Amino acid sequence: MKEMKKQTYDLEERLLEYSVRIIKIVEQLPNTRTGNHVAGKLLRSGTSPYPNHDEAQAAESPKDFIHKLHISLKELRETHRWLKLIQRIPLIKKPELCDDILQETEGCNTEKLHRLNCQRQVPDGIVIKHISHYPQSFSASIFELTRQD
Numbered sequence: 047m048k049e050m051k052k053q054t055y056d057l058e059e060r061l062l063e064y065s066v067r068i069i070k071i072v073e074q075l076p077n078t079r080t081g082n083h084v085a086g087k088l089l090r091s092g093t094s095p096y097p098n099h100d101e102a103q104a105a106e107s108p109k110d111f112i113h114k115l116h117i118s119l120k121e122l123r124e125t126h127r128w129l130k131l132i133q134r135i136p137l138i139k140k141p142e143l144c145d146d147i148l149q150e151t152e153g154c155n156t157e158k159l160h161r162l163n164c165q166r167q168v169p170d171g172i173v174i175k176h177i178s179h180y181p182q183s184f185s186a187s188i189f190e191l192t193r194q195d
Contacts, residue, residue: 068092091124
């Protein structure tokens with residue numbers, strides 16, 4: 047039987063590459079009133095998770111860490127909406143170019159988001175772990191909250 051090799055995912059590198067891909071899409075948008083509006087919104091929301099991740103790394107407390115990651119997740123959800131709009135209109139010549147990056151952003155893990163929302167005030171015994179080996183979307187791979195026994 048073949049042994050499955052565990053692949054490691056560097057979240058910081060993934061977020062950097064994600065930002066690069068967003069910038070490349072923004073540069074394809076038309077220089078129209080609509081294109082410029084969407085470009086500005088997508089550029090802001092789609093590139094902010096990368097520096098927000100760095101801010102979370104420097105969090106002053108577990109509560110601050112959760113807050114900063116929550117901001118990143120909100121930005122990713124907003125980015126998902128802008129990408130869907132770009133495809134629907136379409137605002138770029140090859141809207142299918144958004145498929146991969148949409149897939150990367152759309153896998154919001156509802157359970158983890160719910161747990162994040164419920165844990166704004168982190169009770170004693172909660173441990174926050176980064177997950178850097180998670181092949182799913184960013185929103186599912188940024189964090190995990192576990193109870194320490």
